[in-house]
Amino acid sequence: MATNSYGSLCDDFYIDMYVNTELDLPTERDTILTFFDRVQRQFPTMGRFSRRDNGEYCLEEDPVSGQYRWVSLEVDRVGSGAVNPASIEEVGQQNKLILDLMPYMLGVTALDIDSLDLTFAMDFDCAGNHDEVISEALFGSSAFGWLMDWPQTRPIVFSPAMVISLAEDDHTQARVSIESKTSIYEPGEKEPNRDEAITLSLTVRQYPRANERFDPTASFERQCQVVEELMSERILRYFVQPLTEVIAQRRSS
DSSP: OOSOGGGGGSSEEEEEEEEEESSOOOOOHHHHHHHHHHHHHHSTTOOEEEEOTTSOEEEEOOGGGSOEEEEEEOSSEEEEEEESOSOHHHHHHHHHHHHHHIIIIIOOOGGGEEEEEEEEEEEEEEESOHHHHHHHHHSTTSHHHHHTTSTTOOOSOOOOEEEEESSTTSOEEEEEEEEOOOOOOOTTSOOOOOEEEEEEEEEEEEOOOTTSOOOHHHHHHHHHHHHHHHIIIIIIIIIIHHHHHHHHHHHHO
């Protein structure tokens, strides 16, 4: 999919790739700066470099516009992605560059890779109780929905997640999660007014197989295909559509 049609279905759309490593990544100043300098030469608009409190290093475009690329180095994982990208293809090119640079500039070889994650995530702006929206949209006729039919009940903690295997040997897995931003409050407290987003995310994780050498670029391309197939055949119809319908109903009421 060359254009980002997913962005038209939500308020914000994200693509994240993480390479999880067995060993800690290098921390030498020259190695870190040389790596990010190489990335910036490929993407000159990525000019914001920072070290965060948790020790993570990040290079990103100016996030003010709400549309930007980013690359990060943590203790044991390399991250790359984009927020509200113009196309899926351009994020893929960025992520492949990171995969190409890792062996030569960070010393991350196939032997060092624990797993490779690719995530498509969507934010849906939603005022009010997110837990109630998620419950109504996705669990109305389920066992959880019938639990809500009990007198004077309403959900106050509801952020469901599920991991499924996509291969017989469990080396390819998918995780679907819906995150509520409504916080728990103590009895007697006034429920806080919130105007934040419900986050729906789909992550496909690939673990290397012991009997073959792991090719991160080839794996990334396969994972892109799997993510988009799951999005088009399952996520959009059974998760996105119900969520947007309930949110729209609540806005109009």
